[in-house]
Amino acid sequence: MNTGQIISGTAHIGLIAFAVFGGAFKSDPLPFEVTSVTAISAEEYAALIDAPRAPEAVANVDTPEPPAEGQGLPELTSTSDAAPDLSQPEVTQTPPPDNVPEVVDPVPVPEAEVSDEPPVMQPPQEDVAALVPEVSPRPQPRPAPRVAPEAVAPPEPDVAIDEVERQETVPDAEAAENIEPETEATAPEEATTEIVTEAEQVDPASAAPSRSLRPKTRPAQPQTAQPQTAEQTQPAEDTRTAARPQPDESAVNDALAEALGQAGGADQGAPSGPPLTAGEKDALRVSVQQCWNVGSLSSEALRTTVVVKVRMGEDAKPVSGSIELLSSSGGSDAAARQAYEAARRAIIRCGANGYDLPKDKYDHWRDIEMTFNPERMRIK
Amino acid sequence: MMRYILSLLTVLMLWSFPATAQNGPLRIEITEGVIEPLPFAAPDFVSDSTTGAEFGRRIAEVIAADLTGTGLFREIQPEAFISRVTSFSSPVQYADWKAINAQALVTGAVSVDAGGQLVVRFRLYDVFAGQELGQGLQLVGTQDGWRRIAHKVADQIYSRITGEAPYFDSRVVYVAETGPKDQRIKRLAIMDYDGANVSYLTDSASIVLAPRFSPDGRQVLYTSYESGFPRIYVLQVGTAQRRVLEQQDGTMSFAPRFAPDGRRVVYSLSSGGNTDLYMMDIGSGTSTRLTNAPSIETAPSFSPDGSRIVFESDRSGSPQLYIMPAAGGEAQRISFGQGRYGTPVWSPRGDLIAFTKQSKGRFHIGVMRTDGSEERLLTASFLDEGPTWSPNGRVIMFTRETQGAQGSASLYSVDISGRNLRKVPTEAGGSDPSWSPLQD
Numbered sequence: 001m002n003t004g005q006i007i008s009g010t011a012h013i014g015l016i017a018f019a020v021f022g023g024a025f026k027s028d029p030l031p032f033e034v035t036s037v038t039a040i041s042a043e044e045y046a047a048l049i050d051a052p053r054a055p056e057a058v059a060n061v062d063t064p065e066p067p068a069e070g071q072g073l074p075e076l077t078s079t080s081d082a083a084p085d086l087s088q089p090e091v092t093q094t095p096p097p098d099n100v101p102e103v104v105d106p107v108p109v110p111e112a113e114v115s116d117e118p119p120v121m122q123p124p125q126e127d128v129a130a131l132v133p134e135v136s137p138r139p140q141p142r143p144a145p146r147v148a149p150e151a152v153a154p155p156e157p158d159v160a161i162d163e164v165e166r167q168e169t170v171p172d173a174e175a176a177e178n179i180e181p182e183t184e185a186t187a188p189e190e191a192t193t194e195i196v197t198e199a200e201q202v203d204p205a206s207a208a209p210s211r212s213l214r215p216k217t218r219p220a221q222p223q224t225a226q227p228q229t230a231e232q233t234q235p236a237e238d239t240r241t242a243a244r245p246q247p248d249e250s251a252v253n254d255a256l257a258e259a260l261g262q263a264g265g266a267d268q269g270a271p272s273g274p275p276l277t278a279g280e281k282d283a284l285r286v287s288v289q290q291c292w293n294v295g296s297l298s299s300e301a302l303r304t305t306v307v308v309k310v311r312m313g314e315d316a317k318p319v320s321g322s323i324e325l326l327s328s329s330g331g332s333d334a335a336a337r338q339a340y341e342a343a344r345r346a347i348i349r350c351g352a353n354g355y356d357l358p359k360d361k362y363d364h365w366r367d368i369e370m371t372f373n374p375e376r377m378r379i380k
Numbered sequence: 381m382m383r384y385i386l387s388l389l390t391v392l393m394l395w396s397f398p399a400t401a402q403n404g405p406l407r408i409e410i411t412e413g414v415i416e417p418l419p420f421a422a423p424d425f426v427s428d429s430t431t432g433a434e435f436g437r438r439i440a441e442v443i444a445a446d447l448t449g450t451g452l453f454r455e456i457q458p459e460a461f462i463s464r465v466t467s468f469s470s471p472v473q474y475a476d477w478k479a480i481n482a483q484a485l486v487t488g489a490v491s492v493d494a495g496g497q498l499v500v501r502f503r504l505y506d507v508f509a510g511q512e513l514g515q516g517l518q519l520v521g522t523q524d525g526w527r528r529i530a531h532k533v534a535d536q537i538y539s540r541i542t543g544e545a546p547y548f549d550s551r552v553v554y555v556a557e558t559g560p561k562d563q564r565i566k567r568l569a570i571m572d573y574d575g576a577n578v579s580y581l582t583d584s585a586s587i588v589l590a591p592r593f594s595p596d597g598r599q600v601l602y603t604s605y606e607s608g609f610p611r612i613y614v615l616q617v618g619t620a621q622r623r624v625l626e627q628q629d630g631t632m633s634f635a636p637r638f639a640p641d642g643r644r645v646v647y648s649l650s651s652g653g654n655t656d657l658y659m660m661d662i663g664s665g666t667s668t669r670l671t672n673a674p675s676i677e678t679a680p681s682f683s684p685d686g687s688r689i690v691f692e693s694d695r696s697g698s699p700q701l702y703i704m705p706a707a708g709g710e711a712q713r714i715s716f717g718q719g720r721y722g723t724p725v726w727s728p729r730g731d732l733i734a735f736t737k738q739s740k741g742r743f744h745i746g747v748m749r750t751d752g753s754e755e756r757l758l759t760a761s762f763l764d765e766g767p768t769w770s771p772n773g774r775v776i777m778f779t780r781e782t783q784g785a786q787g788s789a790s791l792y793s794v795d796i797s798g799r800n801l802r803k804v805p806t807e808a809g810g811s812d813p814s815w816s817p818l819q820d
Binding site for chain 1: 404406407410411412413415416417453508510513541542543731744757794798
């Protein structure tokens with residue numbers, strides 16, 4: 001028996017049951033609202049409707065009676081108007097005559113004093129002709145001998161130049177015990193963010209813009225990095241570099257080696273633990289760039305990007321002699337050498353006291369590859 | 381099921397991320413640095429004789445002045461030195477030089493040989509790397525030529541550290557000016573690039589203008605009013621002998637400049653109220669006309685490869701810069717900024733053109749690329765004009781004249797970055813400098 005028939009049968013039985021026993025489930029009718037009405041006749045209805053509509057017509061209308069024959073015309077009476085009073089008003093006082101203005105002789109026009117000499121142009125005084133510009137000009141970099149990523153105000157004249165700012169500490173005569181060693185006050189050297197030429201210096205007395213926008217440089221042409229081993233540029237280091245594994249030139253080989261878990265070789269086991277955070281990497285980058293001086297580089301070396309490899313000791317100081325040039329792009333071998341030497345000076349100088357790197361992540365920063373890209377420094 | 385898939389993915393990510401991120405060395409990219417003079421130490425060159433010691437002191441002074449004068453280096457004063465260099469061959473105490481932040485160290489020795497010749501040896505060290513930069517060198521010269529030896533040593537150091545070509549061992553020819561403005565005496569003078577060793581090439585009998593070195597530095601072209609009209613002369617620097625170049629009657633020649641081959645001269649010739657550019661073969665004296673326009677064409681300068689000429693023309697209504705093929709032909713305008721452009725000079729490196737610009741009542745020395753892009757004004761004053769390039773194309777020397785009746789002309793130099801603007805010391809006033817190539 002299929003489902004349809006079951007449903008149909010059940011529904012029919014239900015319907016029949018309702019029809020048969022439906023009366024048993026009757027309930028009292030619901031209470032309903034009662035309104036009382038009064039029946040009236042048609043006349044009463046008409047009277048109700050018409051009553052206020054029109055007044056009853058009056059059968060008798062009063063009409064004036066016509067005058068009887070023989071009666072005379074009624075007398076017409078009239079009173080004459082009184083004549084207007086035409087008497088002249090009394091003249092009380094004659095107004096005084098207006099004063100005639102005195103005729104004054106015109107003042108003679110002075111003769112123009114014309115001289116052949118041109119008037120002497122006086123330059124306006126600076127404090128008088130000061131115009132307030134509607135739009136405040138873009139802050140102009142101040143000329144300074146040092147150009148750095150962040151501008152530094154000129155330090156006080158009696159302050160020693162150092163990379164960190166430090167207050168002067170002097171022995172406190174009243175203190176029982178002098179804990180802090182006596183040090184000299186130091187401050188970073190004055191710096192500006194870009195080179196300011198004489199033509200670009202703003203004359204404070206002039207409100208007019210006197211600086212034209214520097215045209216943008218062309219985007220650097222894509223250069224393919226030419227792998228360059230340390231042997232080619234540093235013949236003197238042959239003995240030291242010969243024992244070291246040469247970097248693989250084939251990216252495919254690298255990828256294969258990585259996939260097979262052979263990357264790094266014996267001395268580069270995969271480091272364990274969490275990697276350096278972005279903040280820790282940034283701190284390292286900022287430390288190195290403070291010492292990366294490109295001011296003494298040739299124009300060509302300033303177009304050369306170098307990749308430098310450095311081995312770090314556990315004290316976070318670069319291992320002497322471990323710095324090598326991995327590759328360069330954008331310039332000749334000679335330019336790459338100068339760029340590499342500037343990078344090497346930066347790594348050694350700023351790492352002389354050890355970089356601020358987390359000791360527990362030594363495995364992650366034991367070997368560092370730094371790319372020095374001077375493109376942004378070139379246009380300063 | 382979904383939970384199972386998600387947890388599997390998480391496990392996979394946790395497992396795979398460190399493996400891919402941490403293989404190999406840590407990589408960072410440095411794009412911001414600083415631009416500041418590099419501190420160096422140049423102790424007096426040592427010597428075993430009194431004469432040699434005196435030369436050693438003076439040579440070290442000239443080297444320090446050369447390097448400091450570039451604006452790229454800063455000398456550390458000898459008072460700050462911790463260790464003394466007493467012997468040329470003894471090892472360098474790097475720690476002592478690191479302590480005073482000397483990033484480069486120059487040591488040297490001077491001796492006088494049996495023939496009275498000065499023998500100068502020097503070494504350059506990268507203090508922080510703890511190694512010598514390049515090989516040490518030995519130079520031999522006369523005692524009178526000690527300054528040239530010092531310049532050559534400084535050239536080697538400059539070149540070794542910066543990578544730029546050298547320029548200290550070079551000379552400048554210019555117009556020496558003495559006397560008040562209305563009675564000024566002008567003579568041709570020649571000096572070392574740093575203002576030393578001045579000598580005069582002409583007397584004060586007639587006005588001289590615009591001297592220009594030949595590519596080999598042995599000849600100077602200049603314009604003189606000796607005959608009452610401007611005429612072009614060629615002068616041999618070594619012998620001071622001179623001769624006038626061929627010229628048609630009724631014409632005026634000026635603004636001459638050598639071609640890179642040294643055999644031809646390009647110049648302006650004014651005839652019948654019109655000024656055009658001409659090229660003359662010095663040997664034969666024959667001239668070829670390069671431009672033919674009713675406007676004024678002047679101040680021609682060759683590109684270093686000799687293929688093109690940049691010049692000044694007012695054909696558009698105001699003086700602007702144009703480039704044309706060296707044999708003449710259609711010229712292409714390259715200056716489009718506001719103001720008037722003049723006296724273009726092609727850099728010896730070929731990449732830039734220096735010029736004078738007059739704009740808003742001020743004069744500027746500026747540089748632009750050879751297609752006119754990247755124009756940059758380096759100076760600004762009442763009157764700056766007449767730029768000339770150092771042999772390595774890194775420095776520009778020019779004339780700066782001060783305002784007023786008492787105003788005088790002086791020579792100034794500026795780095796092409798716009799830094800290091802400084803006055804060149806001359807005995808009296810100076811104008812119209814022309815920088816020689818590097819001496820042999």
